[in-house]
Amino acid sequence: MIAVEQLTKTYGARAALDHVSFEVPQREIFGFVGPNGAGKTTTLRILAALLEPTDGKAYIDGADVTKDREKVHSKIGYMPDFFGVYDQLTVGEYLDFYAACYRQPKQRRQKIVDDLLALVGMTERKHQLVDTLSRGLKQRVCLARALVHDPAVLLLDEPASGLDPRARVEMREILKELQGMGKTIIISSHILPELTELCTMIGIIDHGRMRATGSVRDVIARLSSGRRLRITVIEERDAALEILTPLAFVRHAEAVNGAIEAEYDGDEKTASDILSALIGAGIHVSSFAPVDGGLEDAFMRATSEEVG
Amino acid sequence: MNEVVGALWNPIVAKEYRTRMRTWRSPFAITLYIVLLGGIAWAIFTVMSLTATGQFGGSPTNYGQQLFTFLILFQVALLAFITPALTAGSISGERERQTIDLLFVTPIRPFSIIWGKLLASLSFVVLLLVISVPIFSLVFLFGGIELDQMLYSFAVTAMTALTLGFIGVAFSTLFRRTLVATVAAYGGAFVLLAGCYLYGFLFPVVADPNATTTPAPPAITLISPVIPLLTIATNAPVPLYGVRYPNGGYGLAGGGNSGACATQPNGATFCSTAISGVKGGGTLSPTGVVQSGGGPTIATGLFQGWQYWQASIVMQVMICLVALGLSALVLPPVHRFRLRRRPAPARVQA
Numbered sequence: 234m235i236a237v238e239q240l241t242k243t244y245g246a247r248a249a250l251d252h253v254s255f256e257v258p259q260r261e262i263f264g265f266v267g268p269n270g271a272g273k274t275t276t277l278r279i280l281a282a283l284l285e286p287t288d289g290k291a292y293i294d295g296a297d298v299t300k301d302r303e304k305v306h307s308k309i310g311y312m313p314d315f316f317g318v319y320d321q322l323t324v325g326e327y328l329d330f331y332a333a334c335y336r337q338p339k340q341r342r343q344k345i346v347d348d349l350l351a352l353v354g355m356t357e358r359k360h361q362l363v364d365t366l367s368r369g370l371k372q373r374v375c376l377a378r379a380l381v382h383d384p385a386v387l388l389l390d391e392p393a394s395g396l397d398p399r400a401r402v403e404m405r406e407i408l409k410e411l412q413g414m415g416k417t418i419i420i421s422s423h424i425l426p427e428l429t430e431l432c433t434m435i436g437i438i439d440h441g442r443m444r445a446t447g448s449v450r451d452v453i454a455r456l457s458s459g460r461r462l463r464i465t466v467i468e469e470r471d472a473a474l475e476i477l478t479p480l481a482f483v484r485h486a487e488a489v490n491g492a493i494e495a496e497y498d499g500d501e502k503t504a505s506d507i508l509s510a511l512i513g514a515g516i517h518v519s520s521f522a523p524v525d526g527g528l529e530d531a532f533m534r535a536t537s538e539e540v541g
Numbered sequence: 542m543n544e545v546v547g548a549l550w551n552p553i554v555a556k557e558y559r560t561r562m563r564t565w566r567s568p569f570a571i572t573l574y575i576v577l578l579g580g581i582a583w584a585i586f587t588v589m590s591l592t593a594t595g596q597f598g599g600s601p602t603n604y605g606q607q608l609f610t611f612l613i614l615f616q617v618a619l620l621a622f623i624t625p626a627l628t629a630g631s632i633s634g635e636r637e638r639q640t641i642d643l644l645f646v647t648p649i650r651p652f653s654i655i656w657g658k659l660l661a662s663l664s665f666v667v668l669l670l671v672i673s674v675p676i677f678s679l680v681f682l683f684g685g686i687e688l689d690q691m692l693y694s695f696a697v698t699a700m701t702a703l704t705l706g707f708i709g710v711a712f713s714t715l716f717r718r719t720l721v722a723t724v725a726a727y728g729g730a731f732v733l734l735a736g737c738y739l740y741g742f743l744f745p746v747v748a749d750p751n752a753t754t755t756p757a758p759p760a761i762t763l764i765s766p767v768i769p770l771l772t773i774a775t776n777a778p779v780p781l782y783g784v785r786y787p788n789g790g791y792g793l794a795g796g797g798n799s800g801a802c803a804t805q806p807n808g809a810t811f812c813s814t815a816i817s818g819v820k821g822g823g824t825l826s827p828t829g830v831v832q833s834g835g836g837p838t839i840a841t842g843l844f845q846g847w848q849y850w851q852a853s854i855v856m857q858v859m860i861c862l863v864a865l866g867l868s869a870l871v872l873p874p875v876h877r878f879r880l881r882r883r884p885a886p887a888r889v890q891a
Contacts, residue, residue, distance in 0.1 A: 278642075281642075281646055282646070282875065283642055283645055283646065283874045283875070284874065284875065285875045299875075302875070303648060306646050306647065306648060307648070309646065311642070311643070311646045313639065313642055313643070315639040316639070317638060317639045317640040317642070317643045318638075318640070319556070319560055319638070319640065320560060320564075321559070321560040321563040321564060322556070322559065322560060326556075326559065330552055330555075330556045331643070331647065333552035333555075334551075334552050334553075334644065334647035334648070334649050335647055335648060336648055378643070
């Protein structure tokens with residue numbers, strides 16, 4: 234549904250995007266993760282045909298974003314990382330205005346507005362001025378605005394930015410519902426844990442370069458080259474560290490909050506070898522478990538200078 | 542056809558009407574406008590009455606003409622203050638509110654965005670012109686001004702407001718900040734109204750001392766509505782404006798210095814100075830009412846044979862088209878035509 238090929242955008246000598254490529258199949262939720270200034274917004278603006286790339290191609294459902302702009306605009310719902318609301322317009326009028334801009338027939342617009350307000354749970358706010366809404370409610374209105382022409386693709390730039398935990402959960406529920414409606418969604422964010430649950434795919438971008446892309450599990454596995462174990466022993470912590478440190482496959486071991494954390498290269502067999510070594514040396518192990526760094530860990534690794 | 546109607550009457554117009562009229566600023570501007578225009582009318586009338594009483598003179602015809610002249614010029618000046626304020630924030634305001642991208646991703650074309658903004662702003666200006674009609678109708682109590690003079694004057698005034706609106710939107714498109722766009726729009730208004738008018742004093746046409754016709758001022762001076770409005774109101778060319786005689790005199794070879802008259806190419810006779818309150822250029826009917834409400838025709842130059850107001854409107858239309866074209870060219874986020882395309886750098890190896 235979305236294909237990005239060697240996308241490059243330069244501003245003078247600085248490359249905002251450096252040959253970025255990824256694909257998002259239909260009905261997937263693609264989490265676009267990266268620190269501030271990594272190139273997320275630039276990529277989304279190019280996909281929304283609001284910015285011309287210096288080089289490379291991008292397609293939305295087969296439509297070239299540099300050549301078939303009108304076709305691209307008809308297929309996408311774009312929600313930028315700011316609200317973009319007008320003073321003096323009620324929620325209903327605001328959505329009706331954009332529905333009219335998208336050339337929705339006048340007789341259908343009222344139903345569209347009512348349906349969208351029901352979707353984002355704001356039916357009772359229809360006659361409230363948009364500018365007086367809270368941040369979370371504005372975000373919901375902006376999401377509704379992106380849906381007025383029933384687009385197949387949603388490009389959401391930091392939709393959860395600045396929201397309180399409850400609003401984030403509500404936004405996540407709405408996005409899941411949209412996925413159920415068959416939408417293909419790209420979400421950019423630097424709030425990582427919520428993407429772990431929501432997204433089916435992920436792309437990590439840093440300094441304009443795509444560090445990793447694929448399913449959430451694959452990306453985490455690919456980036457987690459050094460696995461971690463948390464080991465709790467009974468009164469023999471120093472002895473346990475003396476046993477672990479010389480082992481060839483243990484990269485690093487240290488005492489952390491009353492337990493031992495050991496980073497190692499290998500798989501589950503290697504973990505069982507570590508446990509055997511400890512038990513063989515007479516260490517009383519009370520707990521032995523892998524530490525799951527999840528997306529946060531993968532992100533930190535991917536965006537660190539060492540990982541290319 | 543539907544495409545054209547859709548481009549000219551688009552949702553932006555309705556939205557602009559709605560948001561504009563819901564603020565306190567619009568009723569305040571309307572009230573202030575009427576108070577100022579009514580106030581100046583009252584002040585002028587009072588001064589004229591006192592002057593007439595003191596001198597035991599003054600004709601009612603002259604009252605009406607003078608009142609009209611002051612009012613129409615004051616109205617243009619007022620609109621020169623109001624129109625840039627209405628239009629200079631139209632596009633830059635969308636940028637500052639960060640709503641412009643949201644419009645760009647809709648099927649609405651950049652031209653329609655500009656047109657919608659213009660139409661909404663200029664509708665407000667038209668509203669101001671319409672509500673000023675009762676004040677201008679005071680002129681008819683005294684006579685001296687015909688209905689067609691009023692209509693031509695309003696046409697020039699409306700065209701000037703339109704031009705200032707187009708200039709305001711063009712600057713609003715060019716500059717990202719409303720403050721900068723507003724300053725530039727007021728600068729543009731000053732150049733258009735005062736600058737072009739002063740050009741006639743600074744760079745007058747050098748008249749041939751042997752010519753039998755009064756040369757017209759430089760064409761550029763007619764961009765300003767001041768001279769066209771004066772010619773409509775007085776039904777005569779403005780004496781000694783924009784023309785310099787090499788011998789230092791003021792008259793033509795065929796006439797004297799004062800009250801010199803010349804024959805126009807169209808056969809009409811013009812006098813270069815005032816004749817008993819009603820300045821030359823028109824022909825006097827038996828009842829003393831000046832005919833040919835559009836004022837005199839231009840004697841020489843690019844617009845020879847045209848009336849001053851016609852030339853002014855044509856030049857302002859050209860400015861509008863340039864401003865509209867410039868706005869439509871600059872506004873789109875992605876331009877169709879580029880002078881050159883920079884090659885992308887090779888991928889940086891980590």
